[in-house]
Amino acid sequence: MKRILIISPNFPPVNAADMHRVRQSLPYFREMGWDPSVIAVQPRFVEMGQDDMLLRTIPEDIGIHRVKAWDARWTRKFGMGNLGYRSWNNIRKKARELFRKSPFDLVYFSTTAFPVMTLGPLWKRTYKVPFIIDMQDPWRNDYYLSVPKDQRPPKFRIAYTMDKILEACTMKKADGILSVSPGYPKTLMERYPNISPDMCTVIPFGGAPADFDILEHTALENPLFDPENGHTNIVYIGRGGHDMRFALKTMFRAVKKGLEEQPALFGKIRMFFIGTSYARDGKGKKTIEPLAQEEGIGDHVVEITDRLPYFQAMKTLKDAGMVFVPGSTDAQYTASKLYPYILSKRPLIAIFDENSTVVDILERTRAGKCITFGKNTDPENASNQTYTELASMLAKLPFVPDTDWKEFEPYSAREMTRKQVEFFNLIIGSWEK
Numbered sequence: 326m327k328r329i330l331i332i333s334p335n336f337p338p339v340n341a342a343d344m345h346r347v348r349q350s351l352p353y354f355r356e357m358g359w360d361p362s363v364i365a366v367q368p369r370f371v372e373m374g375q376d377d378m379l380l381r382t383i384p385e386d387i388g389i390h391r392v393k394a395w396d397a398r399w400t401r402k403f404g405m406g407n408l409g410y411r412s413w414n415n416i417r418k419k420a421r422e423l424f425r426k427s428p429f430d431l432v433y434f435s436t437t438a439f440p441v442m443t444l445g446p447l448w449k450r451t452y453k454v455p456f457i458i459d460m461q462d463p464w465r466n467d468y469y470l471s472v473p474k475d476q477r478p479p480k481f482r483i484a485y486t487m488d489k490i491l492e493a494c495t496m497k498k499a500d501g502i503l504s505v506s507p508g509y510p511k512t513l514m515e516r517y518p519n520i521s522p523d524m525c526t527v528i529p530f531g532g533a534p535a536d537f538d539i540l541e542h543t544a545l546e547n548p549l550f551d552p553e554n555g556h557t558n559i560v561y562i563g564r565g566g567h568d569m570r571f572a573l574k575t576m577f578r579a580v581k582k583g584l585e586e587q588p589a590l591f592g593k594i595r596m597f598f599i600g601t602s603y604a605r606d607g608k609g610k611k612t613i614e615p616l617a618q619e620e621g622i623g624d625h626v627v628e629i630t631d632r633l634p635y636f637q638a639m640k641t642l643k644d645a646g647m648v649f650v651p652g653s654t655d656a657q658y659t660a661s662k663l664y665p666y667i668l669s670k671r672p673l674i675a676i677f678d679e680n681s682t683v684v685d686i687l688e689r690t691r692a693g694k695c696i697t698f699g700k701n702t703d704p705e706n707a708s709n710q711t712y713t714e715l716a717s718m719l720a721k722l723p724f725v726p727d728t729d730w731k732e733f734e735p736y737s738a739r740e741m742t743r744k745q746v747e748f749f750n751l752i753i754g755s756w757e758k
Contacts, residue, residue: 336365337379370394376634409440455500531741532664565601572651579711602630652677
């Protein structure tokens with residue numbers, strides 16, 4: 326059996342978006358011929374909420390090696406809060422210990438704590454082992470270069486310069502690129518001549534029906550609303566940001582039109598946007614409520630920047646009257662939480678760039694309605710189309726989408742793990758040659 330070392334600093338019970346690929350894949354790796362070991366950071370050093378129920382999804386016999394990190398309370402005084410920097414040295418030490426005990430066939434970085442990826446070239450040189458990078462988000466993100474300064478993240482210029490340097494050093498030595506979106510490999514191939522199409526693959530996050538099985542057998546309360554309160558509770562759980570402004574404004578304008586033309590139907594709407602900021606709990610800045618107020622529907626929108634524990638978030642989706650997924654003006658963006666939305670079996674409406682993989686997935690599975698936009702899309706036409714679709718769905722509530730579960734099967738966690746393993750075998754096969 327081949328051995329794989331997985332680097333995932335954020336790991337259960339830490340409630341972070343970037344650990345879900347690893348979490349969902351661990352139950353299947355061994356049956357597919359790969360013995361995994363994971364290096365993660367001890368939860369007390371991670372500035373994110375936790376959900377102990379996530380531990381139920383991890384096989385007990387998997388080797389999870391947890392390391393310390395520099396305490397962010399001290400490092401932030403020097404402007405360094407990124408977990409990748411804070412855990413870099415201890416991950417390096419733990420890997421050295423594991424390599425000395427037994428060699429690995431492959432190193433797999435699946436994280437958005439990007440600085441730890443710079444260990445890939447070091448281990449490749451020292452231990453003669455190839456490494457694969459899972460690009461879940463952009464590392465060097467050029468998107469914000471073209472937006473006004475007031476829409477850029479804090480300390481953008483410093484962070485961007487460091488990301489540009491470290492990404493280049495790492496990607497020039499990478500053996501494989503796995504990505505959630507076809508846009509990321511395309512960008513990397515344009516930047517780095519060593520990266521070729523045969524080194525890249527696109528594998529979205531899978532859907533884990535097992536998570537909903539756990540949820541069904543656990544008594545959890547939805548802390549935000551009573552599903553029997555007489556309102557039409559529409560829920561979105563995920564990040565916010567200025568790049569979602571078009572999709573959000575389209576939705577809000579559709580709701581406003583509905584309030585004017587069909588007040589009895591649209592007046593029941595209450596929209597909840599949850600976990601919209603990457604900032605620490607209590608430190609997030611609202612970006613969605615102010616937009617709703619600008620569009621005149623502020624009384625119908627609630628934004629909560631803090632993240633809910635994962636299973637509580639899934640319970641909130643299950644309790645929703647409808648679910649909503651806004652897309653980014655960055656065509657490379659793919660909503661990683663799309664599959665839980667589908668598995669929640671709630672009426673789903675999405676607004677996405679016409680080139681996003683979300684459009685094709687929703688069309689294939691029939692799990693929801695998707696309004697698309699492109700560079701030449703007229704905003705008024707988009708909002709009118711959204712209004713029409715939304716009115717039709719509201720009139721039919723409550724209902725369960727006629728999802729084609731056979732078409733959904735290729736997007737399941739098991740099948741996504743199978744695709745990863747095929748890619749692992751391809752990369753080490755090329756390495757051995």
